[in-house]
Each structure stands twice: as C-alpha cells, then as structure tokens.
Amino acid sequence: MSLAHTPYDTTLPPDLRALQKEIEGYAREFGLDFFETIFEVLDADDLNEVAAYGGFPTRYPHWSFGMAYEELKKSYDYGLSKIYEMVINNDPCYAYLMRCNHVVDQKLVMAHVYGHCDFFKNNQFFAHTNRKMMDEMANHGNRIRRYAEKYGEDEIERFLDICLSIDDLIDVHSVAIKRRDEVSRYDFSIEKEDDQPRATRFKSKPYMDEYLNPPELLKAEEEERRRLKEQLSKNFPERPEKDVLLFLIEHAPLKGWQRDVLSIVRDEAYYFAPQAMTKIMNEGWASYWHSTIMTTKALHPSEVVDYCDHHCGTMAPYRGRINPYKLGIELFRDIEHRWNTGRFGKDYEECDDLEAKRTWDKKLGLGRQKIFEVRRIHNDITFIDTFLTPEFCQEQNYFSYVFNEQGQNYVIESRDFQKIKERLLFGLTNFGKPWIYVVDGNYRNRGELLLRHEYNGIELKLDRAKDVLVNIQYIWTRPVHLQTVVENKPTLLTFDGTEHSSKTLGDSDDPRKHSSAKTR
Amino acid sequence: MGQKIERDYQRFRKIVRGKVKSSLSKYITRGEMIGKKGNDLVSIPLPQIEIPQFRYGRKGTGGVGQGQGQPGQALTPPQDGDRAKAGDQPGGHILEVELTLQELAEILGEELALPRITPKGRKNIVTTRERYTGIRQAGPESLRHFKRTFKRALRRQIASGTYSPEEPVVIPIREDKQYRSWKEVPLPQSVACIIYMMDVSGSMTEEQKEIVRIEAFWIDTWIKAHYKGVERVYIIHDAVAQEVDEHTFYHTRESGGTKISSAYDLGDKIIQKRYPPDDWNIYAFHFSDGDNWGDDIPTCLEILQERLLPKLNLFGYGQVESPYGSGEFLDYVKDLTDGRENLVVSRIPDREHILESIKEFLKTGR
Numbered sequence: 001m002s003l004a005h006t007p008y009d010t011t012l013p014p015d016l017r018a019l020q021k022e023i024e025g026y027a028r029e030f031g032l033d034f035f036e037t038i039f040e041v042l043d044a045d046d047l048n049e050v051a052a053y054g055g056f057p058t059r060y061p062h063w064s065f066g067m068a069y070e071e072l073k074k075s076y077d078y079g080l081s082k083i084y085e086m087v088i089n090n091d092p093c094y095a096y097l098m099r100c101n102h103v104v105d106q107k108l109v110m111a112h113v114y115g116h117c118d119f120f121k122n123n124q125f126f127a128h129t130n131r132k133m134m135d136e137m138a139n140h141g142n143r144i145r146r147y148a149e150k151y152g153e154d155e156i157e158r159f160l161d162i163c164l165s166i167d168d169l170i171d172v173h174s175v176a177i178k179r180r181d182e183v184s185r186y187d188f189s190i191e192k193e194d195d196q197p198r199a200t201r202f203k204s205k206p207y208m209d210e211y212l213n214p215p216e217l218l219k220a221e222e223e224e225r226r227r228l229k230e231q232l233s234k235n236f237p238e239r240p241e242k243d244v245l246l247f248l249i250e251h252a253p254l255k256g257w258q259r260d261v262l263s264i265v266r267d268e269a270y271y272f273a274p275q276a277m278t279k280i281m282n283e284g285w286a287s288y289w290h291s292t293i294m295t296t297k298a299l300h301p302s303e304v305v306d307y308c309d310h311h312c313g314t315m316a317p318y319r320g321r322i323n324p325y326k327l328g329i330e331l332f333r334d335i336e337h338r339w340n341t342g343r344f345g346k347d348y349e350e351c352d353d354l355e356a357k358r359t360w361d362k363k364l365g366l367g368r369q370k371i372f373e374v375r376r377i378h379n380d381i382t383f384i385d386t387f388l389t390p391e392f393c394q395e396q397n398y399f400s401y402v403f404n405e406q407g408q409n410y411v412i413e414s415r416d417f418q419k420i421k422e423r424l425l426f427g428l429t430n431f432g433k434p435w436i437y438v439v440d441g442n443y444r445n446r447g448e449l450l451l452r453h454e455y456n457g458i459e460l461k462l463d464r465a466k467d468v469l470v471n472i473q474y475i476w477t478r479p480v481h482l483q484t485v486v487e488n489k490p491t492l493l494t495f496d497g498t499e500h501s502s503k504t505l506g507d508s509d510d511p512r513k514h515s516s517a518k519t520r
Numbered sequence: 521m522g523q524k525i526e527r528d529y530q531r532f533r534k535i536v537r538g539k540v541k542s543s544l545s546k547y548i549t550r551g552e553m554i555g556k557k558g559n560d561l562v563s564i565p566l567p568q569i570e571i572p573q574f575r576y577g578r579k580g581t582g583g584v585g586q587g588q589g590q591p592g593q594a595l596t597p598p599q600d601g602d603r604a605k606a607g608d609q610p611g612g613h614i615l616e617v618e619l620t621l622q623e624l625a626e627i628l629g630e631e632l633a634l635p636r637i638t639p640k641g642r643k644n645i646v647t648t649r650e651r652y653t654g655i656r657q658a659g660p661e662s663l664r665h666f667k668r669t670f671k672r673a674l675r676r677q678i679a680s681g682t683y684s685p686e687e688p689v690v691i692p693i694r695e696d697k698q699y700r701s702w703k704e705v706p707l708p709q710s711v712a713c714i715i716y717m718m719d720v721s722g723s724m725t726e727e728q729k730e731i732v733r734i735e736a737f738w739i740d741t742w743i744k745a746h747y748k749g750v751e752r753v754y755i756i757h758d759a760v761a762q763e764v765d766e767h768t769f770y771h772t773r774e775s776g777g778t779k780i781s782s783a784y785d786l787g788d789k790i791i792q793k794r795y796p797p798d799d800w801n802i803y804a805f806h807f808s809d810g811d812n813w814g815d816d817i818p819t820c821l822e823i824l825q826e827r828l829l830p831k832l833n834l835f836g837y838g839q840v841e842s843p844y845g846s847g848e849f850l851d852y853v854k855d856l857t858d859g860r861e862n863l864v865v866s867r868i869p870d871r872e873h874i875l876e877s878i879k880e881f882l883k884t885g886r
Contacts, residue, residue, distance in 0.1 A: 049525040057524070063535055066528030067569060074564055075553055145658070157531075161544060165571045317586035320595065326586070401595045402582035410595045413582060424584045434574050458576045467572035 010040035016097070020110055026297045027114035031372065032289065034117035035131070036092040039110070041099045047083055048072040050096055054272070055088045058138035060264070061145065062160055085109040089120040089275070091131035104303040105310060111293040115286030118375075123281070125274040125379050128175040133271055140264045147257045159258055162471040163265040169244035169436055170266065172273045180238065198222065240437035240452065244472075245269070247438045252475045262475075276431055280380045284328015287314070288371070291329065317397070320410070322424070327396075331383070334392050335374060336367030381428045388424070390417035434460055439483070449476045453484035460484055469495040523701075536567045544569050650702040659699025668698040712801040713751040714743060715790070717783045719808035721758040722775035728840040732807040733770050735838060735874050739805060739881065753790055757783035759813070763790065780812045780849065781819040788827045797831040804828065804835050805881065809842035810849035817852055825856060834862050836881040841869045 012020065020039055027034070042050060052069035053059040075081045084105060088094040095113040097106055120126050130136050148156040171179075200221070204212040241247050245266040249259055275282065291311065299307055315326045338344050342362030351357050374383065394415075400423040402413040413419065426432070435454035443450035449472065453460060465482065473480040479496040483505070486493075490505040534540045536548055553564040585595065655665060673692035677683035683690070716736050720729065743750055754769035755761055758776035761783040787804060795802055812820065829835060839850045850865060857863045866880040867873075 052525060052528075061524070061528055061531075063528055063532040064569075064571070066525060066530070066532035069525050069529055070532065071553075071566060071568075074566060078553070078564055080553060142658070158543070161542075161571060165573055168573055319585045319587045320583075322584055323586070397586050397588065398584055399587075399589060399591070400582055400584050403578045403580065404594075405579060407594065410582070412585075412589045412591050412593045412595050414591050420584055423582050427583055432576075434576055436574055453574070458580045461575045461577045464572045464575050468574055471572070 010042060012039050012041060015103070016041065016106060019103070019107055023107060023110040023293065023298060024114065026293045027111070027118070027289070029297075030289070030292065031368075032114055032118040034093060034114055034121050035090075037095055037113065037117050038092050039095050039097055039113075041097045043099050044076055044082070045073070047086070047096055047098050048076060051083050051086055055086050055094070055096075056134065056137040058134075058141045060141040060143075060160075061148070062157070062164075064164065085113055087113050087116040087120075088134065089126060089129055089131075089271075090134050091121075093117040093120065094134065102306065104299075104306045107298050107303075108290050108294055108307060108310060111298060112286045112290035114293075115289035116282060118289075119278070119282050119285050122376050123274070123278060123379075124377055125277055129271055129274060130267075136267070136271075140268065143260060143264065147261065151257060156261070159261055160265070162474055163262050165468055165471045166244060166248075167265050167269045168431065168433055169242075170246075170269050170273065171242035172270070172277060174243055174246075175270065179241075198225075236441045237438055240439050242435070242437050244436060244438050244451070247441065248472075248475050251441055253477055254475065258475075274379075277379045277381075280322070280324040280328045280331075280428075281375065281378060281383050282328070283325045284330075284332050285375050287325050287329040288332045320401075322427075330396060331387055331392065332371050332374070334389070335387050336371050338367075339370035340365055340367035342366075381425060384421065384424055384428065388417075388421055393417050393420050434458075436482075443481060446478070448479045448481065449473075451480065451482045453482060455485045459486060462486065466493065466495065466500055469493060469500075473497055532569070535569065544571065547572060650704055652700045652702045654701040654703065656699050656701040657697075659701065663700045665698045665700050669696050672696040672698065712743075712803070713753065713791075713795045714740070715753040715755065715787050715802065715804040716740070716769065717755040717757065717761075717787060717804065717806040718769065719758070719778060719780070719783075719806075720756045720772060720775075721778040721809075721811075723778065723811045723842055724809050724840075725843065726773075728809055728842065729773075731840050731868055731871055731874060732838070734871070735868065735877060736805065736807065737770070738874070738878055742878070742882070743803075751795070753787075755783050755786055755790075757786075761786040778808070778812050779816045780806075780808060781816050781823055784820055784823040784828060788823060788831075791828075791831055801833050802831060804832055805838065806836070807838045807840065808849065810839040810847035811842055812849045817849065820849075821852060821856065824853070829856075829860065829863060832862055834864065834881075836864045836866065838866045838868055838877055838881070841867070 016039070024037070048069060050057050051072055052065045054065075059065065072083070076083075083098060084101065085098075086096040093113075093116075095110075095117075097109060101109070120129075144156060144160075201218070202212045237247060245262065248254075249262050249266065254262065294307055294311075315323070315329065317323055317326050340363075341360055342348065342364040343357075343360050348357070348360060351360070374387070378386065394417075398420050399415050400413045400420045401410045403409075404411045413423075435456070437452045437454065438449065439452045440448075440450035442448070451472070453465075465484065469480050469482055473495045477497075479494060482493045484491055484493060486502065486504075492503045492505055494501045494503070531540070535542045535544065538545060547570045549568050549570065551566040551568045553566050589595070652663075655668060669692050670690060673690050673696040674683065676693075676696060677690055718729070718732050718736070724732075740752065752766070754764050754766055756764055756769060756772055757779070759779045759782065761779075763786065764772065783806065791797065791802060824835070837850070837853045839847060841847070850867060853863070854865050857865060864881055866877040868877045
C-alpha cells in the first residue's frame with residue numbers, strides 16, 4: 001500500500017531520484033542498515049494531510065485527525081512551522097518530502113531519513129512492531145469504515161472517543177516480557193465448584209453426635225475454611241494489570257464491533273509506543289547522521305549557509321522544555337567522543353586530577369562502534385540514565401524547573417545534576433503519564449472494576465480522571481473505582497453509571513492495603 | 521484539500537461550533553497560535569478538543585530546560601513561551617486577527633443554514649470541476665471501474681485456480697472492486713455578476729447607509745466565498761446614478777433627491793453592454809429607504825418588469841426604515857412579486873434585522 005492508490009502524484013522527479021541514490025550510497029558507506037526506502041513528494045497541503053493521519057493516509061476516519069490538520073495547516077499558512085519530512089516505520093520505509101523544498105533541504109532530509117530508517121530497523125524496541133503497518137492501518141480504516149456504515153457514524157465516533165481516552169493505558173514492556181499466559185477465549189475448563197466448605201465430622205452414633213461434633217465448633221470451622229478458600233482463590237486479574245485495554249478487551253461485555261475497535265486502537269497504540277519511547281535517541285541519531293553525511297560528503301560549497309541555517313533552526317535549545325533533536329545529537333556526540341578518548345570506566349571516573357581528565361585521551365577510537373551499539377539496545381530512559389554526565393549537563397546549560405504554586409508559574413529549580421537527571425527521567429518514565437493498573441475485576445464481589453493509580457508523589461488532574469472513569473464505566477457497564485490520592489489523602493473515586501462519588505480511605509478499610517496483600 | 525481529511529476536518533469544526541452533540545464539548549478550548557505579520561504579533565485562533573486522559577496535575581511537576589538563569593528565577597510557563605517574548609518588548613501587543621472572511625462566510629452559512637445559491641437554468645456558475653484521475657478501493661457502485669475490477673477478479677481466479685478456460689466465468693468479489701476517484705479542479709471561469717445599487721440620497725441617514733453597507737458586505741462575502749471570480753458592479757444613486765468602485769460604494773456620502781429609475785436604467789445598460797444574460801448569471805440588489813420621487817415610480821416599475829427582471833437570476837430589494845418619507849416603494853415592488861420567483865423584497869428596520877434580511881434574500885436558492 002502506498003500513496004500510489006491515492007489521487008496524489010507522488011513520483012520522485014529525476015533530479016531527486018539521483019539525489020536519493022547519492023545519499024543512500026553515503027548512508028551505506030557509513031554502515032547504516034535500513035529497509036528499502038521509498039521517497040514520495042507531496043505538496044504542502046497533502047503533506048499536512050498525511051501528517052495529520054500520523055503518516056498513514058489510509059487511516060480510519062476521526063475528527064481528531066481533522067483537528068491535527070487544522071493546526072498543521074494554519075501554522076504552515078502563517079509561516080510558523082513547516083514539515084520537512086515524515087518517515088514511516090514500515091518495510092519498505094516510506095518517507096515523504098515536501099515538493100516546494102530547496103534541493104539542499106531535500107538532501108538534508110534524505111540523509112536524516114536514512115538515520116531514522118536505520119533506527120527503526122535496528123533498535124530493539126521496534127523489534128515487535130508490525131513492519132507492514134501501511135497495510136494494517138488501511139485494514140483498520142476499512143474495518144472501522146465498515147462498522148460506521150453498518151452501525152452509524154455517530155455511534156462509532158462516540159465509541160472511538162472513549163477508546164482514545166484510554167489508549168495510553170497499555171503496558172509497553174509486555175511485548176518483551178511474558179507476564180502471564182495468554183487468555184484463550186476457547187478455554188472452557190471451568191474449575192469445579194467445590195460447593196460448600198465442610199467441617200470434619202467425627203463418626204458417631206446419633207445420640208453421641210452432639211457431643212463428638214458440637215454444632216458451634218463445626219460452624220466455626222466451616223467459617224474458617226471458607227475464609228481460607230476465599231484467600232486461596234485466584235484473584236482477578238491474578239496480578240495487577242497495566243494493560244488496561246487488554247483487560248477490557250478480554251473481560252468487558254463488549255459487542256463484537258466494539259471489541260474490534262478497541263483492539264484496533266490498542267494495536268495502533270503499541271505500534272506508536274516505541275517512537276515515543278525513543279524520541280530523543282531517534283531524532284538524535286537521525287540528526288547525527290544528516291549532520292555527518294552532509295558535512296563530510298553531500299554538501300556543495302554553495303549550500304553551506306542554507307544548510308547551517310536549517311540545521312541550527314532544528315537544533316535550537318528550548319527554554320521551557322527539552323529539544324529532543326538537540327539533546328539526542330549532543331549526547332550521541334558526547335558518547336562518541338568519550339569512547340574515542342577512553343573517558344569511561346574505573347580509571348577515568350576515579351581520577352581526581354582535573355587537568356588529566358580534561359586532556360584525557362587514550363586514543364581508543366571506539367566511538368563509532370559504541371554509538372551503533374547504543375542505538376541498538378537503548379531507549380530514551382536507559383540512554384539518559386546511562387550516558388548523561390554532570391559535565392554534559394553543565395556544558396549544555398541544562399536546568400530543572402518546578403511548578404510554583406504561589407505564583408502559578410514555573411520557576412527554575414536547580415542546576416544540580418541529580419535533580420536534572422531525575423526530572424528528565426520522570427518525564428520519560430511511562431511517557432510522563434500516571435501509572436494505572438487494573439486491580440480487581442470483581443470488586444466487592446459485585447463485578448465492579450477497581451483501578452489503582454500507583455501514586456508516586458504527584459496527584460492526578462482530578463476532573464480529567466473523573467471523565468476517564470465515566471468512559472471506562474461505559475465499557476465495563478458496572479461501577480468503576482479508582483484508588484488514588486487527592487490532596488494528600490488516599491481516596492477512592494467512584495463512578496457508578498449515573499453519579500460520581502469519592503471516599504477518603506481510612507486505615508480500617510484501605511483497599512490499597514487489601515490489594516497489596518492480594519498481589520503478593 | 522483531500523476528500524478524506526476534508527470530512528474529518530468538517531466534523532471537527534462542527535463539534536467545535538456545537539453543531540454536533542458531543543460529550544466532548546466541555547473540552548473545547550479556544551486556543552491560539554502566535555504568529556507574525558510584519559512587525560505585529562497576531563493571534564491565530566486555534567480551537568482544540570482535548571480527549572480526557574489520566575494526567576498528572578501541575579502540583580509538584582516540573583521538567584528540564586536549557587539556557588541561562590539562576591535557581592528561583594521565574595521561567596515562563598512552557599506553554600506560553602512565545603507570548604512572554606512579546607511582553608518584553610515595549611508596547612508589544614497582540615492583534616486579534618485571522619478569522620478570514622472565507623471562514624466567516626462559512627460560519628455564516630452554517631449558523632444560518634443559508635441555502636447555497638445554485639442557479640437553475642442552463643448556465644451554472646462553475647467554480648470547480650471533478651476530474652476522474654485516480655483509482656480507489658472503495659466507492660459507490662456507480663463509479664466502479666469495470667475493466668480494472670474485471671482484470672483483478674480474473675487475476676485472482678487464475679491465481680487461486682478457480683478459473684477454467686472452458687467455462688470462463690469471472691465473478692468479482694468485494695476485494696476485486698476498483699472505483700474511480702476524483703480530484704477537484706478549479707475552473708477560472710467567471711459567469712456570475714452581482715450588481716449592488718444603493719440609494720445615497722439626502723433622506724438616507726448615516727445609520728441607514730451603514731445598515732445597507734453591512735448587508736451588502738455580507739452578501740458579497742458570502743457569494744465570494746462560494747464562487748470564485750464573481751464580477752461585481754456598484755451603483756450609487758440619488759437623482760442620478762453612477763457606477764463607482766467598491767471603495768467608493770462603501771464610503772461615499774451624497775445627498776440630493778431620489779430617482780430610483782436612474783439606477784435601474786444604469787444597471788440595465790451595464791448588463792446590456794458587459795454581461796449578456798445568455799452568458800451570465802446576474803444578481804442585483806437594491807437598497808433604499810423607499811422614498812422615491814413620486815413621478816418616477818411608474819418608470820421604475822416599468823424598467824424593472826420589462827427590462828431587468830427577465831435578465832436576472834434574482835433581484836433583491838431591501839428597504840431600510842426611514843425617519844423621513846413614506847417608504848411606499850416597497851409596496852409597489854411587493855405587488856410585482858406574485859408569480860415571480862426571482863424577485864425578493866425585504867424590510868430592514870434596524871441592524872438587528874440584517875441577518876434575517878440576508879436570509880430572505882438568499883433562501884430562494886437561485
């Protein structure tokens with residue numbers, strides 16, 4: 001599936017095709033390893049459209065793509081921003097170029113694209129992604145369009161809105177770790193119910209029974225056994241489950257088409273997740289390579305100024321947040337430099353002589369090799385965790401900031417390395433979003449759903465949380481609860497289908513304690 | 521704009537404007553982008569809908585930035601980074617702009633549910649034409665591409681071994697079907713003309729002229745939004761009529777007696793000379809306070825009936841309420857409306873009634 005099926009004319013003109021050949025050659029010389037890459041040229045308007053669909057022109061219809069389009073179009077029309085390139089993780093890789101760009105820009109973009117393609121193919125976090133996603137997305141689009149035809153567009157839209165409100169409740173690492181057995185829909189071996197727990201009766205003559213088996217004692221023993229049995233019985237889910245979507249797909253009373261739509265949303269969330277997990281590395285890697293290819297091979301002297309202008313524009317540091325391009329390329333360069341000069345390991349780290357450290361050079365020349373390894377095995381979190389150094393933070397002028405409640409604004413917090421690293425990692429962990437687990441699918445033995453927000457010091461946006469509960473309740477159909485912390489107090493938020501309630505949890509019936517006992 | 525994104529975009533606009541009921545309406549934010557026009561900063565409205573998700577509150581959150589500054593120093597909220605820069609410059613101010621007229625006209629159309637002007641008859645105003653250039657997997661049966669569909673079905677049957685040359689029956693299934701798809705191609709061909717006529721005589725007060733201008737402006741905006749390359753003619757008149765340019769029409773002050781026939785006569789002459797009705801769709805709107813010089817009325821009606829109406833797609837007469845004079849002209853024109861679809865009369869007592877009046881003019885869908 002390519003854009004050839006759409007009404008756009010996307011053929012690469014001969015001059016660009018020659019360029020592609022040239023740049024691809026350089027990329028291979030440097031050892032980049034990528035799927036076949038197909039470039040297509042689009043006009044700005046069409047490129048904005050494709051970008052609004054996340055790169056997949058055949059995606060299912062939803063107003064949110066229209067919203068994305070408006071933003072892209074307006075910011076393009078007013079000259080605020082423009083898309084230079086888009087690359088799709090697919091085999092073959094698809095890359096879109098903007099027709100009106102300058103030749104030097106096209107060169108840069110192509111070099112950049114080969115960086116991305118190499119990353120897609122080799123970074124381990126992309127290993128599970130569907131490399132035929134172009135086809136898969138078209139398939140998703142067709143399925144949803146068909147449902148819309150059959151059940152009405154409004155119905156489908158309403159349900160999609162709900163699905164998209166929880167599409168981040170997935171477990172990105174589940175693709176690599178087997179946390180539990182697959183639940184088979186065809187598993188009918190229901191456990192035999194061992195009716196009632198019975199106390200042990202001693203054999204006795206009827207007239208002795210009352211003495212040998214005193215009724216009070218029997219009752220107490222039965223009680224005890226029942227309690228034990230309940231404790232032993234399987235929790236549902238057995239362990240708290242982070243893939244809330246999967247739990248709902250498997251256990252919520254959904255109609256066939258709803259289950260399918262939810263699965264589609266979940267599939268796409270898993271497909272896109274690695275891109276969010278490696279944003280800094282991916283952009284850093286691609287930028288490293290466009291810079292390397294352009295400045296050592298492809299750049300014509302007459303193009304230097306334009307190239308620099310464009311490159312600097314992309315690499316400009318932001319004050320209020322991280323520029324992933326900048327952080328990524330600088331950190332890759334820093335790693336390359338450190339491994340070239342041997343600035344790692346025990347000797348270097350324990351060296352107290354500042355002057356010696358400054359001029360440290362063991363002439364190892366391992367830099368290139370190292371960064372290729374890094375691009376294969378790391379994601380943003382481990383990348384930052386492993387390679388961020390105090391020297392680097394200082395050199396790059398990084399600081400951490402924090403929300404200041406008094407002034408309702410953000411203020412610079414610190415230039416301390418640990419603090420910066422902590423803030424950076426926090427923003428990357430679970431995509432900077434709260435952790436939500438399914439704890440109990442049969443809460444209070446009434447088929448209600450209990451979710452838990454794994455509290456780590458930061459509270460939820462309450463109004464949003466409540467509305468998400470409404471959406472989950474729509475899917476689950478029974479009341480839905482969320483354990484979280486509101487104004488420093490453990491709280492249980494509930495939506496029962498008609499109204500919200502919240503209960504501060506005392507020590508006596510703290511379901512958090514209860515559930516943590518359950519989770520073993 | 522592609523057909524696909526156009527649908528999603530329109531759907532989004534409808535939700536934003538409250539045209540479609542959605543549980544998400546409370547998440548609509550009137551966002552903006554800050555752009556630059558010359559030296560001015562301008563605000564570009566950008567409505568957004570945020571689908572609710574579990575998110576952290578702001579308390580205790582933070583992040584990492586890059587640049588100069590001491591701990592404790594206020595950092596502008598990340599989401600308002602650009603705006604802060606504007607504040608640093610003396611007298612920096614943001615202009616609220618950019619709802620383009622095109623967008624306004626669209627809103628007008630949606631809000632008022634104005635029917636589009638679709639001229640009946642032999643000559644259509646052509647602005648775009650569909651050209652069938654592509655092929656798609658889905659589409660209406662009427663657009664099915666027989667040859668391609670057949671070839672695919674044949675290929676599939678040969679591949680799957682269900683084709684027998686002895687009995688060559690080829691039955692396309694869903695997956696085989698191919699449909700033509702189109703692209704809209706604009707045709708720069710203008711075949712419509714609008715004549716605006718305004719009474720600027722002494723009896724028309726400034727307020728009344730203002731009403732007329734507002735109404736003419738909106739009609740003009742509306743039509744411009746839908747038809748490219750529409751030609752426009754502006755006529756002002758008191759006792760004599762003259763053709764003026766757009767700017768003069770919207771800004772002139774005149775005074776004097778009133779002879780409506782002069783405007784009609786001039787309008788007719790312009791049509792004859794420049795816009796032969798066989799080739800043009802012609803619309804004419806006349807605004808006046810209805811206070812005409814008595815002897816002139818029969819002449820007006822005669823020109824209207826005999827010469828103008830047969831040539832026009834639509835003649836709209838809008839009368840503003842006048843503190844002076846009789847306003848009797850409206851009744852005369854009204855008498856002519858019987859049995860004529862292309863004549864519409866509208867009374868505009870004050871500014872509040874401008875919208876209503878526009879609706880009256882355009883609802884006939886001519």
